[in-house]
Amino acid sequence: MLIISAFLCGLIFGVGLLVGGMANPEKVLHFLDLSQAWDPSLAFVMMGAIAVGIVGFALVKGRKRAICGVPILLPENNAVDRPLLVGAILFGLGWGLAGICPGPSLVLLGAGVGKGLLFTLSMLVGMVFVNRFRKTSA
């Protein structure tokens, strides 16, 4: 039940990215790039997702266990600290260069797009780098 639900969630998430236009890096860049005619579509993706999200996350408040019996894990850290902001800046740089973020990179990978594969591999290397760095500094 847990496995099937998670699989369906991944599937719906990916189809949402495809339908919404987020899986097309060119469209994402036409949203972020103000030097040419602007395509505001991605603001509508965010609005649709957040409209549903606000209702759904309000309903989860106070509950300890998910429907599949596992505990509900919500982030408790609410501090706006330096790693958060430095991370968001680096993330924004990468996103603005290619128009690809982690979800769409996996959809591109699944669609057999070569640059999606290369992006995903590079992203994994970046993640490993941070993990190593954190381990040695801790």
Place this chain on the structure above:
Amino acid sequence: MTIDFAHFTPLSSFGGGVLIGLAAILLIHFCGRIAGISGIVAGMLAKKTRTEGWRIAFLAGLIGSPLLFSLFFPLPDITVQTSWPMIIVAGLLVGIGSRLGSGCTSGHGVCGLSRFSKRSLAATLTFMAVGVVTATLTGFWLG
């Protein structure tokens, strides 16, 4: 500034957003987890969390989604203009940034904002602003 009406897709984009939001709330209600893609992917890099079934299943669904989609509809246009070397740079930055910042467009942008998290709002405003500046400067550069 002019609006690119030729490519503007408010309805399908809103609909796609609703599906993304639906996936996120189903995941928290059924599996108890936040749909933060960078976090779910990063979990595959650690021995302790690599074998979690829900994680593997979610990623399999996400990667498999274009295949399922293409059985019923033609896949939408996918164009990557960014050069191969720049893809590597962008991928590294997105990987490093999402780990340092504990989230990406889905974890902070969708789930965090839906939960009214101050931390996620700060992250989302920051990466949106930097993304716009980066893409706009690149746009001017490449003309």
